[in-house]
Amino acid sequence: MSKNIVCIGELLIDFICSDIDTSLVHGQNFIKKAGGAPANVSAAISKLGGSALFAGKVGNDSFGVFLEKTLQESCVDTSMLILDEKVNTTLAFVSLNSNGERDFVFNRGADELLEYDELDEDKIRSAKIIHFGSATALLGGKLKDTYLKVMEFSKKENIFISFDPNYRTDLWKNRLNEFIDISRKCIKYADFIKVSDEEIKIISKEDDLREGVKVFHELGAKIVAVTLGKDGTLISNGKEMKIIESIKIKSIDSTGAGDAFVGAALYKISNLENPKNLVYDFDKLKEIISFSNKVGAVVCTKLGAISSLPTLEEVERY
Template identity: 50%
Template sequence: MKIVCVGEMLIDFVCTDTNKGLVNGVNYVKKSGGAPANVAACIGKLGGDAVLVGSVGNDPFGEFLINEVKGYGVNTDQVASLSSSTTLAFVSLGDNGEREFAFNRGADEQLSLDDSTINALLEDSILHLGSATALLGGELGDSYLRLAEQGKKNGNVICFDPNYRVDLWRGRDAEFREICNTYFALADMVKVSDEELVLLSQQDDMAAGCQYFHDLGVKVVLVTLGPEGCLISQNGQQYIVPAYEINAVDTTGAGDSFIGAILFQMANSQPGDKFFQDEFKGFIEFAGKVSGLVCAKIGAMTALPTLPEVNAMTFVIKKK
């Protein structure tokens, strides 16, 4: 089964001056990025069938992105090259791997899909909605919602990752919550960070926050807890799958590789009556290994491992 990832492709200019921030940083390295592109690349690198849907500029950066993603085995037939400039993001890193973003938005917001393309994309596919920019509106926002609504009608498995970015939504958190609620009502699975859980559910208690999403129709809620692992909430049960010991140097793309690894496994399994309930612990353990390897290197895509590389590594569960 193919996995359709929709949204931005962009260039990450990563500042190599650690702890300088974007204000004082001078040296930058060009990396391919964008959350949906990162997820698709992860799936492709693992050997899955990933289709990326998005738009870039008809410029050197756009050409670079398409070639780069193709190199990970991703189908880019639905990536449009437009007259606008390719979207850029500038990223600085601290010693602990945490990051600071600045966006220069371009062609990604102009993605437009017709009904026949939407229907073709949804045929025998899992739909992943993990764009950080699609919820801002524009033609991308319209196409994103139409894909989600048609996928719901068709019975596609739909995964939603809100991908909250404070710099994109500063002072507009209530609007972000309202838009996300539309997608929670359409999604089967949702991945949020612990901070996003509080922001979007308005609940400090994790169980109550998960129940907020379940009440909107979400079957499975995954809450990433950083070094503490990942909480799974499904069918009235909640438990934490612990993380592995890693030496984090760059968390850029960690969440994208995590969900990509889960989607890769879902596409090679059957949901059954309980929607993968018996498989999710194994899905999360595998995804933790993939994202752990990504965190140990610089770059969202260049750090992605192959399936044999994941299987060849020995991982140690992080002690509390």
Template identity: 35%
Template sequence: MTRVIAFGEALIDMLARPGDDGQRTFLEQAGGAPANVAVGVAKLGGQACFMGQVGKDMFGDMLVRTMADYGVDTHALHQTAAGMTALAFVSLDADGERSFAFYRDGSADLLYRIEHVPDGLFDTPAIFHCCSNTLTDPEIADTTLALMQQARDAGCLVSFDVNYRHNLWPKTATPADTIADAMALAHVVKLSREELEALYGDEQTTVTRLLDDGAQLVLVTDGGNPLNVYWPGGATDIAPVPADMTDSTAAGDAFVAGLLHRLAEQGITRETLTGWIANKAQLEKDLQFACRCGAVAVSRYGAFDALPTAGDL
């Protein structure tokens, strides 16, 4: 079985819950998109490693401990006194759709640099996964792009989930351009329809550019609507299973974890990814598995806690 290495932010989701007296309370939940993916793979029975940085504080301690308890390899997870662990306050509407307020200015995850990468991490080819939340500042963006290139050079299959959060980007930033630079380094690209329309507008133009840039698989999710799947020379749609929406916080991460787990379980590499895609029955089976992971996650509150095990599916 291939390892999945997830790089990026691990943070605390403070989930708003209504109190009996009309005052909101906040429930502490371990989260962060790439951390969710690592935990999701581990909970499904896969080999997952998380690479990133948290603070030397009570929240950082909780994240290190919780990921390890779920079976994630945390030897590449640093703690630093130079920045605090990031917080994301999460509120849900009546339909379970979430909105975020981030406390992340100068946080520990943004201070991760290439020199923090453990020796030998890429000695064995793996699946390397990251998101756009480590592109929001110039220095962490340089680190992310360098890691993606380093993973490619080491023979890894590179996965990228856009996971766009507009309120993390400075007003003077050009997120569409920076995110495009990252997508151009990935073999598998996942983005939601909402993200695609906010950043780039037209789906077909965007997908064509991604495939021309070298992506082998492009996935456009749209909640409970069909998943659009593209590869060089072909496309298909996958109807997701119905889900009871409670909390959409980790839906996309559960989907990605499910897909990467299936690829890792079969030992799919960047060289064999094209053959996996060409086997349409296997492609659809594995994407349905990923959709079921997302369906389980949205039926539960939280992030790590919401991610499914194989038994849940």
């Protein structure tokens, strides 16, 4: 088995309102789901047969225990998941109004309190890949400082670094410039960065995707993957650029597809003898992204995020 892929960031509960066309004011029924992009990525890696460790913090409450069990059931190593005795687990509540607008309430708790000294430096040092998925990690608090310290440490240790900015409009209202600035700081560390077409336009300030990719390389990113939904993924190693097509599927629910894509890519990259050499092998990169597109597509054929993640056998059947 490959060495651990460490995924660091937030783990939280998403309460999704199951009532149709309503606000949180009027919503009555909610479905509890495990949330947090890096946690989804770790589960995707493990489901495919890889070795993933999640590092983060939840409250030592019913929700925190549920999240811990959810990861363990996906065979994710939770030895760096801390259950805080003093602070509750982070909660997010979401409903969809009839006009398509989301009603969103975010109660931030334990996830933002993860401190660098609480992490096992030896486990980080021994990792083959460190993945940073930042939906809430960069908002502030101790987790933001920890994030940047782990990035700096990983760079010094010559560990392959993966970064997904995970922009969420609801979280960054009136703070867009702050999101751009901190994302650019993180990009300089990245051996592999995955962004959506919306995110690359926001961070690069370029409407043309290919120009945006060039900006990312100038900032320091080695490999850039821009996910384009059903249109595939635009990839670049700084010398070559190409759109890798996805497979045609009937999409039911795209929740978690981006995280599954990242998990699949990191699973494949972790099996390389030296992941950092991938930047020089564009044919191998195309092969890895084609596989990752397939995993992301398979997830769209099922409901849920972690529950819809495929095994390697399921992917190969496609």
